[in-house]
Amino acid sequence: MNCKECADKLDRFVDRELNSTEVLELQLHLESCPDCQEHYEFEAELKRLVRHSCDCDTPPAFREKMRQLLT
Amino acid sequence: MAESPAQTAFAEEALTHLDTLYRGALRLTRDPDQAQDLVQEAYLRALRYQHSYQQGTNMKAWLFAIMRNLFWDRFKGSRKDDVSLDDVGEFVLYEKLRDEGARPEADVLDKLAASEVVKAVETLPPLHREVVLLVDVEGFSYKDAAQALGVPIGTVMSRLHRARQQLQKSLYDYAVESGIVRGSDGHQVPQS
Numbered sequence: 001m002n003c004k005e006c007a008d009k010l011d012r013f014v015d016r017e018l019n020s021t022e023v024l025e026l027q028l029h030l031e032s033c034p035d036c037q038e039h040y041e042f043e044a045e046l047k048r049l050v051r052h053s054c055d056c057d058t059p060p061a062f063r064e065k066m067r068q069l070l071t
Numbered sequence: 072m073a074e075s076p077a078q079t080a081f082a083e084e085a086l087t088h089l090d091t092l093y094r095g096a097l098r099l100t101r102d103p104d105q106a107q108d109l110v111q112e113a114y115l116r117a118l119r120y121q122h123s124y125q126q127g128t129n130m131k132a133w134l135f136a137i138m139r140n141l142f143w144d145r146f147k148g149s150r151k152d153d154v155s156l157d158d159v160g161e162f163v164l165y166e167k168l169r170d171e172g173a174r175p176e177a178d179v180l181d182k183l184a185a186s187e188v189v190k191a192v193e194t195l196p197p198l199h200r201e202v203v204l205l206v207d208v209e210g211f212s213y214k215d216a217a218q219a220l221g222v223p224i225g226t227v228m229s230r231l232h233r234a235r236q237q238l239q240k241s242l243y244d245y246a247v248e249s250g251i252v253r254g255s256d257g258h259q260v261p262q263s
Contacts (some may be wrong), residue, residue, distance in 0.1 A: 007163075013208060014094040017213055042165045042175050044234065047207050050238070051181060053188035054208045058093040062107050066089055069114055 001029040006036045014043050081121050085114065088131045092138050095204050099142050101193050109145070113138035132211065132219040138220070139201055164239035173252050182251050183242060190239035199234035207230055 006029050012018050013026050021065045092113060096106035105114045105184075116137050117124075124133055168175040192203055205211040206217060208228070217224045 011235070015213070038176075039165050044178065045176055046164070046239075047183075049183065049188055050203065050207045051210075053185035054094065054098060054204070056094055056097060058090050059103070059107075061095070062091055062110075063089060066111065066114060067086060067172065067253055069111065070086050070118070071079070 001057060002023045003029075003036055006030070006033070007039065010036075010043055012038070014047055054057055078121070081124070082118075084130055085117055085134060088134050091209050092134055093132055094208060095135060095201070096138055097143070098189075098193060098204055099139065099197060099201065108139060109141055112141050112145075116141065125210050129215055129218065131214075132215045134137050134208075134225055135205065136221065137220040142197070150239075160236075162236045162240045162243075164243055165237075167243060168252065171252065175200075179246050179251055183246065185244050188242065191238050191245070193239065195237060199237065202227055203228045203238065 006026060009018060009022060009026055013023065020028065030040055091108070092110045093106060096109040096113075097103060100106050100109060113134065117134055120137075124130065164179075165175045168179055173179055192200060195203060201220065202216060205216040206213070211219065213224045213227045216227045220227065222230075243252075
């Protein structure tokens with residue numbers, strides 16, 4: 001695998017959508033390529049940042065209202 | 072409202088997905104009151120049509136599908152063609168920052184405010200925003216996201232790709248505007 005092929009598959013790797021063979025090939029490339037490894041860590045961190053930033057608590061009063069609605 | 076054991080089990084499982092529904096509704100409507108109305112309506116519809124839910128299948132995706140369909144019906148007049156995403160080309164934030172001499176994670180990612188990330192997500196067109204919500208925020212697989220959105224997996228992948236490029240462009244613009252990095256017009260100097 002070269003860097004271009006790695007970059008093309010990075011999103012699906014971060015999303016855990018590659019098959020086991022593709023994962024192995026990509027991991028082998030990352031181990032031998034610091035630039036791609038850094039790019040991977042950036043994309044993974046960006047995904048975590050989006051998830052954590054968009055997280056929010058359901059208001060307790062609304063949660064109770066929905067509990068009463070459903071049960 | 073639940074009566075039989077099956078209905079009770081349905082209701083209890085449905086309630087475990089409240090956080091996912093509320094987060095999704097809040098990011099779609101961008102309004103807490105509208106989000107609560109939307110989730111309540113989604114649960115009422117789910118109860119009404121619970122016979123159509125197949126036990127053992129993905130209830131979270133099923134409930135999200137109900138909620139987002141109501142969103143499009145109620146708030147957008149069913150105009151699912153609202154896809155006006157700016158053409159940012161092949162924008163890869165990591166490569167952009169590297170080309171400008173920044174350390175992408177340490178100089179930029181670690182300095183982005185959560186509120187700006189939310190803002191960048193919420194300014195995506197809804198058709199693209201909902202894919203980011205499902206895959207990046209809720210951790211759906213492409214297959215489950217496709218089920219929730221009623222589109223082929225390829226459509227999920229293409230919308231996600233475009234959404235992430237727009238998102239990264241928005242974050243880059245914010246980083247430049249806020250002085251985290253300097254734009255590509257001049258010499259880039261990461262701000263300490």
